């Protein structure tokens with residue numbers, strides 16, 4: 426067994442959240458630069474230029490890219506030959522708390538959704554999805570999820586007879602309804618299959634995948650490309666003010682499902698698609 | 706061409722604005738988002754006076770990130786406006802003249818904008834670090850217990866936005 430100190434996990438989580446809130450990934454920067462070449466209207470060009478400039482300022486001054494520094498979401502792959510010396514869950518939440526305190530990040534979490542809605546004041550608890558895998562390392566992919574785009578996300582349980590056309594229709598309908606609200610250009614995370622909650626988790630995971638990567642299965646890769654084309658034909662455009670770049674990418678993840686269903690979850694992420702990964 | 710406007714806006718200024726125009730705003734405005742709007746609404750229902758007079762004022766839907774040392778404000782981009790729709794016609798009827806946010810508004814809001822000769826601006830969502838450069842002063846006004854949702858008065862200089870819904874009810878998102 427390999428022993429990992431809880432302190433090391435806390436430190437890694439803290440560092441990641443400060444960094445990912447201030448430094449956008451190269452995949453997004455490259456896609457925005459490409460969008461700049463494709464867009465023709467002065468407004469669309471100007472929006473993209475301002476987003477690029479915004480991200481440059483954030484990086485240079487190490488301030489948050491967006492004021493909505495989101496809820497902290499972590500996908501953890503926990504090696505079965507690892508023992509954490511201390512409390513794993515506390516370490517993650519402590520890392521989030523310190524990052525949001527010391528990194529000048531907004532605290533956006535309320536303690537209960539309906540009644541008090543009192544701010545927890547430290548942006549915890551984090552949302553943690555843990556999977557036990559074989560090996561002696563812990564892999565963490567972390568992201569901060571803003572709710573302008575989270576609120577535009579939807580899930581639907583389709584009949585198997587709806588087929589791929591049903592999946593396409595639903596994804597396009599969700600993006601069309603979201604319109605300007607989720608800060609386009611967006612990254613569309615689609616989770617297909619599994620159970621109700623698994624499809625939602627896959628959709629979130631899809632938004633945490635580099636937009637330079639495609640699904641390994643050729644058929645799903647084609648579906649990603651087709652949906653991206655169709656979405657960009659909608660004309661919603663940067664900031665919803667019209668243009669050719671409504672989405673930067675469609676990322677699909679899938680899982681086996683039941684004979685009676687095709688669960689489809691669409692998790693929309695804004696252009697501030699902030700995530701990083703680490704192996705401890 | 707970018708139109709340079711001073712806050713508070715005059716009724717004449719507002720009449721010249723057309724959906725899609727790029728403008729910059731200079732002057733003072735108030736911040737308020739979900740929780741503050743709910744309080745405004747409850748206060749008016751209870752016959753109480755609002756903490757500041759909204760007449761002719763501009764409200765910016767924002768919940769900023771904390772400011773680093775040496776900064777007037779932290780990153781401060783717009784939040785989605787539709788969540789304020791329920792409370793907006795009331796404020797417009799009380800004389801509020803402009804709002805800054807992002808995204809669509811419902812028909813009730815568009816109607817109230819027309820009736821009151823008001824205007825709705827969109828700032829670029831997710832350009833928070835850039836936008837914060839045009840906010841030069843930040844004073845707390847009320848509801849400090851709401852943290853990032855507290856009401857503040859900002860002094861802005863050349864704050865960039867786009868006319869999203871003009872006083873004639875034209876909507877840039879419906880084009």
Ligand code: SF4
Nearest residue numbers: 491571573608695831
């Ligand atoms: S949707 Fe994204 S870019 Fe827009 S305000 Fe929210 S976190 Fe920021």
